[in-house]
Amino acid sequence: MQKILTKKSFPKWVANLATYQIYAPVEKDDLWSYEIVTADEITTDYPNTVLSPKKITFPQREFFLEFSQNDDGIPGVTELLPEEKESVIFGVRPCDAKGVSHMDKVFGGDFEDAYYWKRRNQVTLVGLSCNTPPSPNCFCTSVDGSPHSTDGLDVLLTDIGDRFFVQTFTKKGDRIINASKGLFTAPKPKDKTDVEKVHKDAVKAMPRSLKDTKKIPPKLKDLFEANLWDEEAMSCIQCGICTYLCPTCHCFDINDEITSHSPLEGKRVRTWDNCQFPDFTMHSSGHNPRPDKASRLRQRIMHKFQYFVEKYKNFQCIGCGRCISKCPVGIDIIQVLEKVRDHV
């Protein structure tokens, strides 16, 4: 469905979604993050949030089950499935939405992760096309994305002056528009030419690019043992910034958190984990198959540009540039990939 919504009507539309929890990027002390907001807090002018909407669909901490043992030693286990309110996330960048779509592949497919889908199914993603790049390190067009990509989105808004060009792609998307039918009008031919122009200009404004990305996955296959990784990882400090901020990194750990020893009570908890940490692959024997930072940096690149491509026919990286912007030592995934691509 294609519609036009005036900017003046936008707050009315959000107000009509009162049954939903509304998330949007908001700023506090120069940091942008997705928070629960009211209609008047939603803006269209914001850079990349520090954390992508991954923090809503795949939170850093969630419960699996609750366990206990009574005085007679009888154990009790109760499953704790998430019970989230239905929510609409506004202002999702097309790259971040593609990130959600990639996560869907990982947590769907052969095995459906009930905890993930309980949350995911409650979320409607309303994207905002990037008319200007939200980060100086954006490179979505180099990884099969675009500033107006629709993958993973239920609705895409494009700012065309005093109005939004609205496209819906799913039933969920149609539903939130049908709830406010009177506010939306049919697009006129001029609206369509305007949106085409805005989309075209946005592609031209892409600040960074990586050429011949297709050459990278086959190249990586031969580079497992290359010295390149040692060189590139020399300045890596092994923190978890690149992976925790990445919209598609999804590795996790499961731990039991004991709240009482007698009587025994506690919860089984899933938290984000990180392939850049040495204990991620540490075996209980003391052997660590990824013993140094070179092997861990290699893992991150291989996963994004080789293993994921092999399994899902897509680059896992969505080109948001977060890992570049926030790396404490300036490791630049584009530069690393150029070295991979041009490796002889």
Add this chain to the structure above:
Amino acid sequence: MVNLDDIKKEAHRILKEKKVKYIIGYTQGANGFPAVPVFIKNPEDADNLVWNPACIHNLTRFLRDEKKRRAREKHPDNRPVGIIVKGCDSRAINVLLQEKYIAREDVFVLGVSCEDTGVVDEKKLAKKLKGKKALCFDWDENRNLVVTTEDGKSTINADEVLAERCLECPAQSPVVYDILFGDKVKLSPEDRFKSVEKIENLSQKERWAFWKEQFDKCIRCYACRSVCPMCYCDECVVDTISFAVTADTTAEEKAQKIKWIDKSPVTSETYIYHMIRAIHLAGRCIDCGECERVCPLDIPIRFLNKKLEKEAKKLFDYEVGFDPDQLSLVSSFRDEDPEDFIR
């Protein structure tokens, strides 16, 4: 004035004469980023070194990696590593020497004086430039930062863009070095602990609220720990497993590994992580401010370390990193040490 060519020449010389294994310095980053760490092995690559107000990283952190690398190698190359240090970074070298983590002959120190300026806080500069990208920048002789953007040149007073720690720095020029570049200066900042007053002046309740809000942002990426030259413990209290496990470690020993801090980013766990880190850095932190710089969520970690630095100075007249032979803060005692807190 620091002359970059002098640094390059010396770097070239010590590499050519095989005096050092490699040099840890700064070079221009990808996409025009003005300074990132670099490791130079070949003399001809010494030309890639840069020295500019973006050389903010404390490179002594990489001595941790070097030590681990040496321990792993069967026949390690035991020549020193060349390392470029600013005044603050040089004090980290002294602490590492004091703690016998490194030996003096492990490093060839190329000290570079910050003279009357220091390094630029990226966030402060970004605000000044309002989204414009700095193509190049340098200090002029009047303590101004001369910045070139696509709109041309502009000048900004140093005090408006210097990293907070530079404004409170007690050692602008290196205190330990094999060769020094630039002029030896020792400016005495009016008040080295001015910035902590902002927190000190809060009531206990306000302080709790402040830190709760800050720590609740923490995603436990541990970048603050990873970037710190003093966070070199083989085993850290937040790690889920013991890195000291060897082939000889018994199953019982492994099973008895205590989990001190949960992985969950919740107030209690995150709080205790940051508190333990702060306490373990008391009398060791040289205020390079790296922990705060790298935090992706802008948690003002430096306040904690600065407060402890102030306490050490006030109570025990203890200064960090000026003398590699002094006894450490927590393992030394003087007759005049106050004991009024012992009840």
